[in-house]
Amino acid sequence: MPSERDVMRDATGTPPAENVVETLTQTVTQTVPQTVTQVQAGEVTAESVTQRSLARIAALDGEVNAFLHVARDQALAQARAIDQKRARGEPLGKLSGVAIAIKDALCTRGLPSTAASKILAGYEPPYDATVVARLRAADAVIVGKTNMDEFAMGSSSENSAFGPTHNPWDLTRTPGGSSAGSAAAVSARMVSCSLGSDTGGSIRQPAALTGTVGLKPTYGRVSRYGLIAFASSLDQVGPFATDVRGAARVLGVIAGHDPNDATSLDAPVDDYEAACGRSVRGLRIGVPDEYFSGGLDPEVASSVRHAIDALRDEGCVVKAVQLPHTRFAVATYYVLANAEASSNLARFDGVRYGLRAREGNAGRDLRAMYGATRDAGFGAEVKRRILLGTFVLSAGHYDAYYLKAQQVRTLIRRDFERAFEEVDVICSPASPTPAFRLGEKTDDPLAMYLSDVYTLPASLAGLPAISVPCEPVHSGLPVGLQIMARALEESTMLAVASAWEARSPARDLLPPLAGRA
Ligand code: GLN
Numbered sequence: 001m002p003s004e005r006d007v008m009r010d011a012t013g014t015p016p017a018e019n020v021v022e023t024l025t026q027t028v029t030q031t032v033p034q035t036v037t038q039v040q041a042g043e044v045t046a047e048s049v050t051q052r053s054l055a056r057i058a059a060l061d062g063e064v065n066a067f068l069h070v071a072r073d074q075a076l077a078q079a080r081a082i083d084q085k086r087a088r089g090e091p092l093g094k095l096s097g098v099a100i101a102i103k104d105a106l107c108t109r110g111l112p113s114t115a116a117s118k119i120l121a122g123y124e125p126p127y128d129a130t131v132v133a134r135l136r137a138a139d140a141v142i143v144g145k146t147n148m149d150e151f152a153m154g155s156s157s158e159n160s161a162f163g164p165t166h167n168p169w170d171l172t173r174t175p176g177g178s179s180a181g182s183a184a185a186v187s188a189r190m191v192s193c194s195l196g197s198d199t200g201g202s203i204r205q206p207a208a209l210t211g212t213v214g215l216k217p218t219y220g221r222v223s224r225y226g227l228i229a230f231a232s233s234l235d236q237v238g239p240f241a242t243d244v245r246g247a248a249r250v251l252g253v254i255a256g257h258d259p260n261d262a263t264s265l266d267a268p269v270d271d272y273e274a275a276c277g278r279s280v281r282g283l284r285i286g287v288p289d290e291y292f293s294g295g296l297d298p299e300v301a302s303s304v305r306h307a308i309d310a311l312r313d314e315g316c317v318v319k320a321v322q323l324p325h326t327r328f329a330v331a332t333y334y335v336l337a338n339a340e341a342s343s344n345l346a347r348f349d350g351v352r353y354g355l356r357a358r359e360g361n362a363g364r365d366l367r368a369m370y371g372a373t374r375d376a377g378f379g380a381e382v383k384r385r386i387l388l389g390t391f392v393l394s395a396g397h398y399d400a401y402y403l404k405a406q407q408v409r410t411l412i413r414r415d416f417e418r419a420f421e422e423v424d425v426i427c428s429p430a431s432p433t434p435a436f437r438l439g440e441k442t443d444d445p446l447a448m449y450l451s452d453v454y455t456l457p458a459s460l461a462g463l464p465a466i467s468v469p470c471e472p473v474h475s476g477l478p479v480g481l482q483i484m485a486r487a488l489e490e491s492t493m494l495a496v497a498s499a500w501e502a503r504s505p506a507r508d509l510l511p512p513l514a515g516r517a
Helices: 003-012 017-028 032-041 044-063 072-086 129-138 180-187 206-208 244-254 300-313 325-345 368-376 380-393 400-421 445-452 457-462 490-503 510-516
Strands: 067-070 099-103 141-145 195-196 213-216 237-242 284-288 318-321 425-430 465-470 480-485
Touching: 017 300, 032 044, 032 072, 044 072, 044 099, 044 141, 044 180, 044 510, 067 180, 072 141, 099 180, 129 141, 129 244, 129 318, 141 180, 180 195, 180 206, 180 380, 195 244, 206 325, 206 465, 206 480, 213 244, 213 368, 237 244, 244 425, 244 465, 244 490, 284 400, 284 490, 300 318, 300 425, 300 445, 300 465, 300 480, 300 490, 318 400, 325 380, 325 400, 325 445, 380 400, 400 425, 400 457, 425 445, 425 490, 445 457, 465 490, 480 490
Parallel strands: 099 141, 099 195, 284 318, 284 425
Antiparallel strands: 067 141, 195 237, 213 237, 213 465, 425 480, 465 480
């Protein structure tokens, strides 16, 4: 048996091959809470956990493209500092030595933060997002920044300026989006958890497509200070993890009031982990008819229904609920999100951050420089959204589109209020289909937008929602069960999620690629 020291040296330098294999396989089965327990007990060092994560990234990411930037030196230095802290007998945080990956939409001090856009190429923020600072304070180790759709606009990662991420379950398919790299890195067990952001489904849909747990908190539960803004009335940061408890642990660390974010709620943070494993007997589950029709893949439908039946066996009461305005969610979202994006993205003009165009006409005057920079820096989908957003806000169209969409948003929120008078959580599919092929929807923006048909309503209503793996379809691709709850009732949602996870046939399934390294 190699000692911990040997293992560390192995991963950095000249290892005997079998030690590396052993080291790498160990990571595959470890959850966030398990790693923390081992690091705190001194059974493994934070440095060795980090080395394992870096070794898996090195072995697998050539094919997956989950990372835009691997922070090797910074991560190792951070890990060593944690080990020294332990050696001095100081108490360690709730994420001691856990290797975590961060979506590139979040600002990380001294590390590139580009939101996968050329316009922010080379940008290194002078500060950490609040969530990142909280992770560091909890002794997590940031191993890198993950790939995504440019400015979080997309459902497949194909809008990244740096090439798409590939789904570890089938490299010809998308891991979903926009938090593609954060989902794929967890799915391939390069890390046991990561952070994503979810505006209309960007945590839940990729979690469903990669067989990981992905949680979007209540609007305002988690600070967005340092999140590169897409649509500010919708954006939330949340965790991905290999299991429900891992997601609960990370949520507990990042949740809570932040004076730097005026929308963050000053409400007490529950003990989310304590909710995992709690009895769900007597809890009422609503199943909305509107989510089981239309373009829903029949195999996804039966997998999700099977999960709901299993929860009934656990003592939950299952009943039908109506969310009649669901069919307006996609249209409402794309008016509001684009309107907000057109305003948020106005700041990228070549003056303060990243790219500045200098060629051709760009030198003529300030306006020409703005235009040339934005033309060169933004990808096609981002431009489409800025144009649509500017259109719906413009004089003469504002009432017909923007104002109308705000009114429909209220109706969607009221649907949920009514349903939650009768039930405690609402269950549905997270995505209408399993992972689709890369290239399959790139020519059809509407087909791509429909990937979010089941995640958008909770976003518009500001409610918490989670995707938990359920039985895969026959081809082996993962399926996600979405559980939505009342505002600030993440604990109820987590109790149901962990009750299902304990019985889920997907519980111990790993993508073939994960076992290869
Ligand atoms: N896929 C949706 C969009 O393209 C949602 C993205 C997100 O949640 N960031 O806008």
